[in-house]
Amino acid sequence: MDILALVGLIVGIGGILVGQVLEGGHVGDILQITAAFIVFGGTIGATLLSHPVPEIKTALKLLKLIFMNPKGQDVEKVIKELIEAAQIARKESILALEKRLGQFSNPYMQTIFRFVIDGVDPNTIKDIFESEIFLEEEHYNAGGKVWETAGGYAPTIGIIGAVLGLIHVMKNLADPTKLGAGIAVAFVATVYGVGAANLIFLPFGKRIARKVKAQAHMKEMILAGAIGIVSGMNPFIIEEKLRSYTHGDKKDKGAESV
DSSP states (O other): OOHHHHHHHHHHHHHHHHHHHHTTOOGGGGOOHHHHHHHHHHHHHHHHHHSOHHHHHHHHHTHHHHHSOOTTOOHHHHHHHHHHHHHHHHHSOGGGGGGGGGGOSSHHHHHHHHHHHTTOOHHHHHHHHHHHHHHHHHHHHHHHHHHHHHHHHHHHHHHHHHHHHHHHHHHTTTOGGGHHHHHHHHHHHHHHHHHHIIIIIHHHHHHHHHHHHHHHHHHHHHHHHHHHHHTTOOHHHHHHHHHGGGHHHHHHHHHHHO
């Protein structure tokens, strides 16, 4: 479970609701079925119109990625496993790695090392998996952009809802009992549009993009380690090469300690 994502969502929406109460209002004041239909219905319709079915399906599947951390994303643990694999391959043989396949924490390592154990040429392994990593990243990013698209449409649809509410108000100026409902729809629709875009849709899209990039980065590191092992590279050199993938993290930690 990605606790930070869940906390962020709760704090974001909760902050708005608490602020409403502190201002002397009630949560029920911003619960408008009509406004919800206009904003979310319009946003969903526009988003469906903008993307093909495969991208919509991918976007829905990626919802899990927002709140769950994929298996085997501990960089230090994966590096340690790759170094141990390199040492075994050097001391014994590459075939000796077969008994360790099920012990790798990252499922992608198991896939790549099947090719390594089978003695596939390093260049062939590189060509196959580099293309796979690139295409998978493109595929997932297309799904993530669906949420960003929804975030772009929601505020505009909210404005449409506001205009519709004001039209209702103008038509019923002679009947004060109907003015409140129209004004409520107008303002709440704007809140729904801007709120949904900035608290849900756009953050979802950005978080998916970051996690997809992190997964691709991890796979590239695993591929580099596997190719080093197949090529007979010294484990110390492989370790240094793998550590280069964590230099950015080390710099960030160093900056924080200053």
